[in-house]
Each structure stands twice: as C-alpha cells, then as structure tokens.
Amino acid sequence: MSIFSAATLGSVPSGFYFLSNIFTSDASCTLSPPFPSLVNHSKFYKHCHKSPSGRSSFHAAKIFVSANANTQVLDGESASPDSVRQARVSADWKAARSYHESGFIYEGRIEGHNGGGLLVRFFSLVGFLPFSQLSPSHSCKEPQKSIHEIAKGLNGSVISTKVIQADEENKKLIVSEKEAAWSKYSEQVEVGDIFEARVGSVEHYGAFIHLRFPDGFYHLTGLVHVSEVSWDLVQDVRDILTEGDEVRVKVTSVDREKSRITLSIKQLEEDPLLETLDKVIPQDASAAPDLLSNSNISNIEPLPGLGTIFEELLREDGINDVRISRQGFEKRVVSQDLQLWLSNAPPTNQKFTLLARAGRQVQEIHLTTSLDQEGIKKALQRALERVP
Known part of the structure; x- marks a missing residue:
C-alpha cells in the first residue's frame, strides 16, 4: 500500500521529506494527521492497528526520509516507533531550517496559546508565534478585545507564517505572521501613497500606525516619527496621539530589506x-x-x-x-x-x-x-x- 510518492508532492523546496510504502498488520485504522498538510496539501496518514492491550502498534516495512540530500532508511523490525518518530522529527527540523532560509510562507494551524503567544503546528513540531509577531489585522478587527481574548478566538484557525528562528539544539521554532504579511502586501506600498490608518502603540519618539488596505484589513504597520506628527513643535507623541485614533498618513519611505515603512501625518496638512x-x-x-x-x-x-x-x-x-x-x-x-x-x-x-x-x-x-x-x-x- 503506497501512501504517496514523490509525484504527488509536486515541486517542493529542499528540506521537505516524504514517506512511502508504509504497511500495517491486519486490522488497521487511519488517524488524522498531526499537521495540516504539506505544501501542496497532500495528506500524510499514519496507519496503525489495535493490539489486545488496546495500544496502537506501528509496523513499517520501509521509511524513506529525504531532507537536503540526506537520506535515512529504516527496514523491517529495526524501525521501532521511537526511531520512526525521531526520523520524522529530525526531517521536520530540516524542513523548518529550509523554510527559514528560503523565506517560504507556511500555512500553520493554531493549536492553543500561552501568556506570550500562540502555538502553531509545523508538521510534527509545534512552533511559537509571539503576540508581537501577530498581524495588526486581528487587533484592528476587534479593538475592544484583549490580546488573550483574540488568541482564544484564533484557536483552530490556519494562518500564514514565516519561520524566523529554527534552533533544533535548543528546541526553538519561532514563526511570524507579520513577516508573512510583509511578503504578501509590501509590494502594494509605494512612496507617496496615502492610507487610511489606525494608531497602534504610541511612544514618546513616535507612533506605530496600522495601514488599512483595499480589502478593509490592516495588514502592515509603519512608524510616524515625532518630527512627522505635526507642524507644531511636539516633544512627546503621547500628547498628540492615542491608541485607536483614526488618521490619514503618507508613505515617506519603504525599506524592503529591513521590512520597514516610515510615514508622515503632517505632510497631509497645510505646511x-x-x-x-x-x-x-x-x-x-x-x-x-x-x-x-x-x-x-x-x-x-x-x-x-x-x-x-x-x-x-x-x-x-x-x-x-x-x-x-x-x-x-x-x-x-x-x-x-x-x-x-x-x-x-x-x-x-x-x-x-x-x-x-x-x-x-x-x-x-x-x-x-x-x-x-x-x-x-x-x-x-x-x-x-x-x-x-
């Protein structure tokens, strides 16, 4: 029984793995995959059978793992559940590094949250998405909710992310929705563009402003420096702007390498x-x-x-x-x-x-x-x- 072959995967970046020719004994059952899907949504299924004790046992005739030209073959009874699991985890960390290096976007399912961010499924691994790396679209859509209320409502949904850290040794897999949004929407932003926007966090030196796109969502954030808030002399931006204020801004620069947008409010007023x-x-x-x-x-x-x-x-x-x-x-x-x-x-x-x-x-x-x-x-x- 062939689960899937390389042909079903289409074109995938190096670092992905595929499994083929997995067999089980007599009575078998199909469990939901531990991750949403591969890039082209070809599903991976784990087949198992129930032993008299009620536990699932896993028997593999051959498991072929390919990641960055490194291969591992486990045959027959030598393919214990632990070795299979370790081979899969190792391949997934290689996939994570590949995503990090290539900048590809990964569609991950949110499986929960803690005090600092969201837990996002990455194949067999769980990545961490800090609240600071969420797209502003969520908080702007429901400004009356706290970040933890927003996180609770996102549980089970699929979001676009980029891997920004893949450290297998320290078991740190960090992903960012902001970086994925930058890849998708930054090309729509040019110097001189004017946006309806909403004020995010405000510091004495400037305000972070969320830009509203034609689809009605706030996908990107730029900075209005204290010198660009008003033609009046402003010492502290917090004296002028408050989080949630609706403003119009003009794009004054776009740094695509550093993923930064600078904005001006005063340039839309009479000088x-x-x-x-x-x-x-x-x-x-x-x-x-x-x-x-x-x-x-x-x-x-x-x-x-x-x-x-x-x-x-x-x-x-x-x-x-x-x-x-x-x-x-x-x-x-x-x-x-x-x-x-x-x-x-x-x-x-x-x-x-x-x-x-x-x-x-x-x-x-x-x-x-x-x-x-x-x-x-x-x-x-x-x-x-x-x-x-």
Missing part, C-alpha cells in the same frame, strides 16, 4: 512654513496688533545667529545686500531652532525673499542679488557651512 508671506505677516498692521510695521525696520534685531549668516552671505559673489524688511509673530511654535526658507515667488527688482523663523518669531529678509534662485540656494548652502 505653515509654505504659507504666503502676507498670511504670516499681514501687510495691514491693524489686522495684527503685535506686528511691527515697515517704519520700525531699523529697530528689528536679527534672530539669534542670523547676523552671522548675513555676514557670510555678503561674502558670496552676486549678493549685494541683505536686510530685514518685516517682522511678525505666529500663533504657534514650529521650531525653537533657526530655520531659513527661500520663497518661490519670482524676484522683484533683483530682490529675492528669504524667511527666517525661530519659536514664534518670523522675519522677512530681502536679498538684492544678480543670482537666480538656484544660485541663491548654493550661496546659502556655502554660507551656512561656514557658520560655526
């Missing part, structure tokens, strides 16, 4: 640094009592560090004059550090506009120059490199 100068500093001083008018130009002190930059700019060929034209105060702090922004507005009488900001204070600077916009950018870069 206050790119508002028109008349919005930031209204021409009509009466509209903003705290603004200094043009008649007070001589009283404007350059922002800290700006005077040194002016001196360096005047050393550049093509820049004839640098002076502050207006000053104002914004409603919110964008950055405590000095920032310089070159206006995209066309020059008037060879004058370009530069905007300097620090804290709430804003100063408009006119550059009288024969340089074009690209030339000014290079001159600014050289000047700033000379500033200590």
Whole structure:
C-alpha cells in the first residue's frame, strides 16, 4: 500500500521529506494527521492497528526520509516507533531550517496559546508565534478585545507564517505572521501613497500606525516619527496621539530589506512654513496688533545667529545686500531652532525673499542679488557651512 510518492508532492523546496510504502498488520485504522498538510496539501496518514492491550502498534516495512540530500532508511523490525518518530522529527527540523532560509510562507494551524503567544503546528513540531509577531489585522478587527481574548478566538484557525528562528539544539521554532504579511502586501506600498490608518502603540519618539488596505484589513504597520506628527513643535507623541485614533498618513519611505515603512501625518496638512508671506505677516498692521510695521525696520534685531549668516552671505559673489524688511509673530511654535526658507515667488527688482523663523518669531529678509534662485540656494548652502 503506497501512501504517496514523490509525484504527488509536486515541486517542493529542499528540506521537505516524504514517506512511502508504509504497511500495517491486519486490522488497521487511519488517524488524522498531526499537521495540516504539506505544501501542496497532500495528506500524510499514519496507519496503525489495535493490539489486545488496546495500544496502537506501528509496523513499517520501509521509511524513506529525504531532507537536503540526506537520506535515512529504516527496514523491517529495526524501525521501532521511537526511531520512526525521531526520523520524522529530525526531517521536520530540516524542513523548518529550509523554510527559514528560503523565506517560504507556511500555512500553520493554531493549536492553543500561552501568556506570550500562540502555538502553531509545523508538521510534527509545534512552533511559537509571539503576540508581537501577530498581524495588526486581528487587533484592528476587534479593538475592544484583549490580546488573550483574540488568541482564544484564533484557536483552530490556519494562518500564514514565516519561520524566523529554527534552533533544533535548543528546541526553538519561532514563526511570524507579520513577516508573512510583509511578503504578501509590501509590494502594494509605494512612496507617496496615502492610507487610511489606525494608531497602534504610541511612544514618546513616535507612533506605530496600522495601514488599512483595499480589502478593509490592516495588514502592515509603519512608524510616524515625532518630527512627522505635526507642524507644531511636539516633544512627546503621547500628547498628540492615542491608541485607536483614526488618521490619514503618507508613505515617506519603504525599506524592503529591513521590512520597514516610515510615514508622515503632517505632510497631509497645510505646511505653515509654505504659507504666503502676507498670511504670516499681514501687510495691514491693524489686522495684527503685535506686528511691527515697515517704519520700525531699523529697530528689528536679527534672530539669534542670523547676523552671522548675513555676514557670510555678503561674502558670496552676486549678493549685494541683505536686510530685514518685516517682522511678525505666529500663533504657534514650529521650531525653537533657526530655520531659513527661500520663497518661490519670482524676484522683484533683483530682490529675492528669504524667511527666517525661530519659536514664534518670523522675519522677512530681502536679498538684492544678480543670482537666480538656484544660485541663491548654493550661496546659502556655502554660507551656512561656514557658520560655526
């Protein structure tokens, strides 16, 4: 009686094994396989017969185990249950290493959970899937449930996993649903894409954001750094975002080698640094009592560090004059550090506009120059490199 042959397996990665020509004595029974299936779902069946004592005995005429070109043949009565079991376990660890090296996805059945994660069947072995390696789709689908309640509900289901550790010596077989999800869905993510998303865990340095895909599930997670949360000055992201918040994010980078996505929330909002100068500093001083008018130009002190930059700019060929034209105060702090922004507005009488900001204070600077916009950018870069 042939259980199955190599032909039934189709194309499988090295490290898989197959058994053939397993015989049993008179009365036989078929037990459910101890694992879901091989890659092509060809079932493995163990045939046994009941002895008078009620115990199942196992008799094998020949067991052929093949894994990474290593073979083992056990014949006749020498194939004791223990040797058969050990041969199968050894072959399954080789399969696990093969999955780890190749990156193939394994469909594993969840057989239970403990305090730290799920127990996932891998052929005759049991792998461990830490809760941290679960796809965000589960928690986003049932946000009101605890992780242990979610784990209990997953018992008996089949999930896609990747082997991330296969240590036979220490009996550690670790699998990840997150890594499998990355293989399936990361190619659908490109820089510039915009996603509806949900906030996951939040730290002072950033927030982990779960991305919702067209199928309605949250398959991948990216990081919004503290600097990309808001145009306002943010010291601690936990002051702005809370787990479960619904947000829109823009993909700013995708590192496919490290399986990382970086995101931005603020880039989908109006950049206050790119508002028109008349919005930031209204021409009509009466509209903003705290603004200094043009008649007070001589009283404007350059922002800290700006005077040194002016001196360096005047050393550049093509820049004839640098002076502050207006000053104002914004409603919110964008950055405590000095920032310089070159206006995209066309020059008037060879004058370009530069905007300097620090804290709430804003100063408009006119550059009288024969340089074009690209030339000014290079001159600014050289000047700033000379500033200590």
